[in-house]
Amino acid sequence: MADFEDELLQDAEDDARTVEFIKSYLPQEVKEKFTDEDLYYLLDVLVEYYADSGILDAEPDEEGYIDIDVEAIADHLARQAKKDQQGDFLPEDLRWVVEGEMEYAESLEQ
Numbered sequence: 001m002a003d004f005e006d007e008l009l010q011d012a013e014d015d016a017r018t019v020e021f022i023k024s025y026l027p028q029e030v031k032e033k034f035t036d037e038d039l040y041y042l043l044d045v046l047v048e049y050y051a052d053s054g055i056l057d058a059e060p061d062e063e064g065y066i067d068i069d070v071e072a073i074a075d076h077l078a079r080q081a082k083k084d085q086q087g088d089f090l091p092e093d094l095r096w097v098v099e100g101e102m103e104y105a106e107s108l109e110q
Contacts, residue, residue: 015040019039019040021103021104021107022043022100022104025096025100025103026097027096030093033089033093034089034093038086038089039097041084041086043101045076045077045081046073046077046101055068068102070098070099070102071095073094074094074095077089077098
């Protein structure tokens with residue numbers, strides 16, 4: 001059972017680091033539109049989207065890149081947040097969140 005609790009603690013710490021990175025990535029005028037709670041919620045939706053969309057299983061191109069449609073993901077986040085009554089966010093603001101999460105993930109790979 002301790003392993004599961006350790007894993008939950010590790011996940012929570014990873015999420016906290018990701019949210020802090022996203023907050024530092026957002027331009028000031030966008031940063032003011034999201035609470036920490038909003039960012040944790042959006043991160044959860046983003047992770048679910050990646051898992052459900054098959055994007056994680058996509059084959060990279062010759063240069064090692066996977067084509068990710070940031071606008072489509074931002075639109076999905078906006079629809080899901082509205083559906084879950086978590087907020088009425090603009091997709092153009094959510095693009096910054098998506099890009100921030102991607103930048104953070106990329107920084108971990110280096």
